[in-house]
Amino acid sequence: MMSRTDCLKEIAILRGDALVVAVYSTAFEWIGISPHPLNFLSIGAMGQASSSALGFAIGLPDRRIIVLDGDGSLLMNLGSLVTIAGVAPANLTHFVCQNGCYEANGDHPIPGQDKVSFTGFARAAGYRVVTEFFDLDTLRVALPDFMQERGPSFAALHVQAGEKPTLDYSLMDGADARRAFQASLDVIVSHSS
């Protein structure tokens, strides 16, 4: 079992200029670890991160899109795995931080906490590459190649609940944050059109 903080630090080292979609507790940690204008914090409607990431992957086909999903979040939108596999965006890398609980909502366990296999879901849905990581040493070795894989690629990160960040949602989806994200995206879009 890994610390989510450690996992996110490894991903941050390799993110390059990727657009990153992150959810809830992971997102709060992520903006501290990897502050970047192309962080899209998906907290408007739980479960929608993977679908938002697919929209970005379609809209920005030349840019790597990373989604830092949660297990509870993904359970709300399992069909998105099938949709993503159907569209098969080569630029989409999907991580799920599997801590087995709804951390932002009181640490209650997810249904089927000790039975569910997210890699099983992703594999059955038709993701091109599917893997999972249980320890940091293995993650460090494998992550550079994994993040270069042609997508859609999927990795379950078996993590303990992270440090408890302060949940100031205005930092993440307030009007200023949304304007800054749009401005950064507009620069990319203007250069690609």
Added chain:
Amino acid sequence: MSLHSTTTELLNGRAIIGAMREAGLRTVVALPDITTSAGLLWPISKEPDINLVRICKEDEGVSICAALALCRKRSALLMQQTGLFDSLNAVRGIAMEYKLPVCMFVGLLGKEPGVPPPQNKKYSVRVVQPVLDVMEVPTLCVEDDGDIAKIVPAVDRAYAESRPLVVLFGRKVQP
């Protein structure tokens, strides 16, 4: 009024697709809806210049269209009103609260042709507009072919003002 529409009661699908193209809606995200299946979704699936994304559940489409809007790409979510009801939290949390131009094209299953949606006998039709009104989501009801011309300005307005739009199809659409 008969539930079986005559040809003259059907909406012109080619004209609607033409309006969608004129409005710049180059990606259509969809789940099948029997009201628009033959007249819109099947023809759109054969249009080479429209990118069709088939989804498993309608709220996925709200997020996909919202992200495309952030990428300055226009898209439409095609679905039935039942799917719209299922997506209301995404409409609230993403389209409305983030003020994004998510354009939803919604077939009204079971609507009595010629009867305004709020006056229909069917609960599932009658409550659509009141629910959207309470949520402050703008709507356009396409009841006959004369209303198709309103689609392009309504979509343009949605993008200009960065807010969602629901286009309600009040009759079955023919190819």
